[in-house]
Amino acid sequence: MAYISDDNAAGxxxxxxxxxxxxxxxxxxxxxxxxxxxxxxxxxxHMIDVLxxxxxxxxxxxxxxxxxxxxxxxxYLHAKARKAVEQVYGDKxxxxxxxxxxxxxxxxxxYCGIRRGNRTLERYRMTPETIMACCKDGYGYGMRTxxxxxxxxxxxxxxxLVDLVAAIRSRFPDCAIxxxxxxxxxxxxxxxxxxxxxxxxxxxxxxxESHYHYLHPNEMSxxxxxxxxxxxxxxxxxxxxxxxxxxxxxxxxxxxxxxQFIRTFRPQMVGIGPFVATQxxxxxxxxxxxxETTLRLLSVIRLLHPHVLLPSTTALGSLHPLGRELGIxxxxxxxxxxxxxxxxxxxxNIYDNKICIGDSIDHCYDCLSVRMESTGRRIVVERGDFLG
Ligand code: 5AD
Ligand code: FES
Numbered sequence: 001m002a003y004i005s006d007d008n009a010a011g012x013x014x015x016x017x018x019x020x021x022x023x024x025x026x027x028x029x030x031x032x033x034x035x036x037x038x039x040x041x042x043x044x045x046h047m048i049d050v051l052x053x054x055x056x057x058x059x060x061x062x063x064x065x066x067x068x069x070x071x072x073x074x075x076y077l078h079a080k081a082r083k084a085v086e087q088v089y090g091d092k093x094x095x096x097x098x099x100x101x102x103x104x105x106x107x108x109x110x111y112c113g114i115r116r117g118n119r120t121l122e123r124y125r126m127t128p129e130t131i132m133a134c135c136k137d138g139y140g141y142g143m144r145t146x147x148x149x150x151x152x153x154x155x156x157x158x159x160x161l162v163d164l165v166a167a168i169r170s171r172f173p174d175c176a177i178x179x180x181x182x183x184x185x186x187x188x189x190x191x192x193x194x195x196x197x198x199x200x201x202x203x204x205x206x207x208x209e210s211h212y213h214y215l216h217p218n219e220m221s222x223x224x225x226x227x228x229x230x231x232x233x234x235x236x237x238x239x240x241x242x243x244x245x246x247x248x249x250x251x252x253x254x255x256x257x258x259x260q261f262i263r264t265f266r267p268q269m270v271g272i273g274p275f276v277a278t279q280x281x282x283x284x285x286x287x288x289x290x291x292e293t294t295l296r297l298l299s300v301i302r303l304l305h306p307h308v309l310l311p312s313t314t315a316l317g318s319l320h321p322l323g324r325e326l327g328i329x330x331x332x333x334x335x336x337x338x339x340x341x342x343x344x345x346x347x348x349n350i351y352d353n354k355i356c357i358g359d360s361i362d363h364c365y366d367c368l369s370v371r372m373e374s375t376g377r378r379i380v381v382e383r384g385d386f387l388g
Contacts, residue, residue, distance in 0.1 A: 026374060027329050030079040037072040044073035052080055052303045057259060063252045065296055074296065081299035081331030084306045089333050091377045094309065094384025095368075096145045096178065097138030097339040097361075100348040101126045105151025107182070108217045109205075111247060113278040113349040114151050120280050124347050125155060126340075128164050134339040135168055139175070141365045142381035146172070147201065147336065149180035156181065158188045162195045169196025176383045178240075183224055186231045193235050200232045201240040203271055206247070207261035208254040215247060229265065238386050240269030240309075245297055246289020247275040255297070263304055268386035269334075270301055270308050273315030276351035291320040295330040302331030307388035309334050318355045324368075328375045334384065335372075337364045 037045055044064070051057050068074050102125040108115045126134075135146045146168060150156065161181070168177055179192060180201035189200070204225055206212050212222040232239045243258050244250075262270055274289030294316055302310060311334040312327025320326065324335065338345060339361055346357045356364050372379055 030076055030083055033072050033076040033079055041071055041073040045076050048077050048080055055304050059256050062256055066293055077299045078330045081302035084302050085331050085333050088307050088387055092380045093372060093377050094334045095143045095379055096147050096336045097143035098147045098336045099131055099134045100340045101131055101148050102150035102153040103348050104153040106154055107152050110215055110282040113351055118280040122347055124344050137361055138339045144383040145176040145178055147178040147180055152182040158191050162191050165192055165195040165197050183228045189231055189235055199238040202228055203242040205243050206254055207257040211249050211254045214249040238268035240271055241267045242271030244275040245272055245294040248283050248286045271311055273313035274319050276315055278351045291323055295326055298327055298330040298332055309386055311336050318353055325371055325375055335368055337368060
């Protein structure tokens with residue numbers, strides 16, 4: 001078990017194995033790619049430079065970027081995104097310890113494995129004591145942010161969640177508390193913030209209203225989702241939005257709306273990962289989202305909003321054996337290892353074939369440390385607040 005006690009120790013450990021030339025092979029510089037590009041690739045490279053300097057993208061260029069074969073221009077897109085993240089956050093990768101506190105959910109989203117209509121799923125709800133024990137474990141591994149995530153579980157009324165947040169706040173005063181508990185009334189968000197929560201993740205899922213209604217049952221409202229994000233921001237949370245890549249009904253037009261929403265809303269965090277077709281959901285037979293498209297969108301988001309905190313998600317790692325490494329090399333700078341006890345992990349089946357189901361945090365911590373060596377970046381012991 002690699003128990004790290006300070007930033008430097010982790011950095012030293014990671015520096016040892018991948019040599020500089022190995023790293024360069026994996027992640028060529030923008031300059032080298034430009035030098036090796038064909039005339040056609042150079043045209044695209046020029047457009048990528050314009051995208052980065054104007055921090056904007058058109059529908060036609062988005063379509064072009066997503067349709068390209070994996071050529072030097074695509075590698076340049078990733079290299080440029082790496083440069084952008086390194087200018088703001090250096091070579092740091094921030095860890096967020098994820099605690100999946102409940103798999104009960106009152107919603108019935110068409111893509112999600114823990115939708116209430118999935119009667120085959122055995123549900124669980126962690127006790128506050130278990131949740132605290134997970135945070136303590138994570139703290140030992142250098143995590144300074146805890147993400148409490150769950151379905152929209154009516155048991156977690158404000159009084160209970162406020163008590164939990166206050167307890168974590170007093171026990172771990174140097175840590176950020178992130179909530180990811182879905183749509184709640186404004187007063188609820190305010191009380192949780194006052195109790196010590198700092199950040200809130202609520203993916204918008206799609207910025208196109210009719211696409212939203214294709215992904216969700218009628219009882220769910222696009223307006224309310226957007227309203228919640230606005231409230232969270234007004235209250236003072238660092239806010240994360242996001243969407244699945246390749247969700248059924250998604251088009252270049254809806255993706256452009258997502259990117260424009262990110263440009264204007266300017267969230268502190270954006271979570272994206274490929275859609276994974278999941279049994280016992282209406283979209284069980286739909287095709288999975290593309291890893292390659294996810295990587296390109298990670299880079300585009302990094303260039304449109306260079307300061308954003310961008311996780312290389314577990315869904316990416318679930319669809320590609322090196323998905324999380326590739327996400328980091330495409331401009332992501334956050335990892336979210338799972339702190340939930342192994343006995344609960346297999347039950348939080350938002351999507352099928354999720355990785356790390358049988359692995360405890362000591363295994364995942366070591367695994368991620370080794371994996372990140374190949375990226376030339378290093379996991380640090382910091383809260384990893386938004387800069388800018
Ligand atoms: N595939 C990929 N991501 C999913 N999510 C939910 N279901 C799936 C799925 N089948 C994502 C949603 C949600 C987040 C917690 O997980 O975007 O906001
Ligand atoms: Fe969990 Fe690799 S990160 S097994």
